[in-house]
Amino acid sequence: MVGICTTLIGLVKVVEDRIGPSHVDEYAGLAALLFLASALTSYLAMRGATGAEMGGRLERIADLCFVLGLISLSLIAVLFAYETI
Numbered sequence: 001m002v003g004i005c006t007t008l009i010g011l012v013k014v015v016e017d018r019i020g021p022s023h024v025d026e027y028a029g030l031a032a033l034l035f036l037a038s039a040l041t042s043y044l045a046m047r048g049a050t051g052a053e054m055g056g057r058l059e060r061i062a063d064l065c066f067v068l069g070l071i072s073l074s075l076i077a078v079l080f081a082y083e084t085i
Contacts, residue, residue: 034069
């Protein structure tokens with residue numbers, strides 16, 4: 001998912017000369033950070049958690065970050081398609 005955000009940022013940078021400035025690349029960068037946080041907390045839940053309670057908490061954080069990333073990436077796509085952002 002981070003790769004999709006990176007591809008979106010690159011494509012927006014290429015076409016920005018034709019379509020004018022937009023904030024899509026900035027929002028995609030924030031979505032990429034959400035996916036990174038999801039991956040890191042998921043990894044820590046599997047490998048680094050010393051207790052079941054901490055592992056469960058990290059899993060919930062990972063799930064929340066992933067879902068927020070998906071929602072934000074979907075909103076970015078829809079708003080960009082309608083040329084709102």
